[in-house]
Amino acid sequence: MTVNDLIGHGRESLLDARFPGLVEVLGWVEAGIDLLAIAIMLIGVGRFVMDFAATLSVGEARGAGIDKARVDLGRYILAGLELLIVSDIMSTALSLQMADLVFLGLLVVIRSVISYFLGREIEGLQREVRGPDIDPESHRG
DSSP: OOHHHHHTOOSOOHHHHHOHHHHHHHHHHHHHHHHHHHHHHHHHHHHHHHHHHHHTTTOTTHHHHHHHHHHHHHHHHHHHHHHHHHHHHHHHHHHOOHHHHHHHHHHHHHHHHHHHHHHHHHHHHHHHHHOOOOOGGGGOO
């Protein structure tokens, strides 16, 4: 049984005939990257739950604490999405199938759009958590 059988590729690519060992190793690397991405996102969820639970007893600072936890969770999600894009690129490179290339293109577009908007939300939350930046030079009399 090969990694392609395990992760559902099942099709032989042009590379399988010439470099079967390399394709096998890279398939396992791809699966490892997928697992790492999932682990990173799960760690982020775990930290978010712990931070959220800790903010329940804080009182007035609850909103700021939740926003900080959301920023941290967003960073973990972005890191996981970036790794999943790397894995998808590897998968497409290994299969050399046009359908996989189209699928990769759609995945990258979707994940990039999600990353962009999540990044903007994180920046907004960071500004809220930090508060307004006051330039001391602008308030001199």
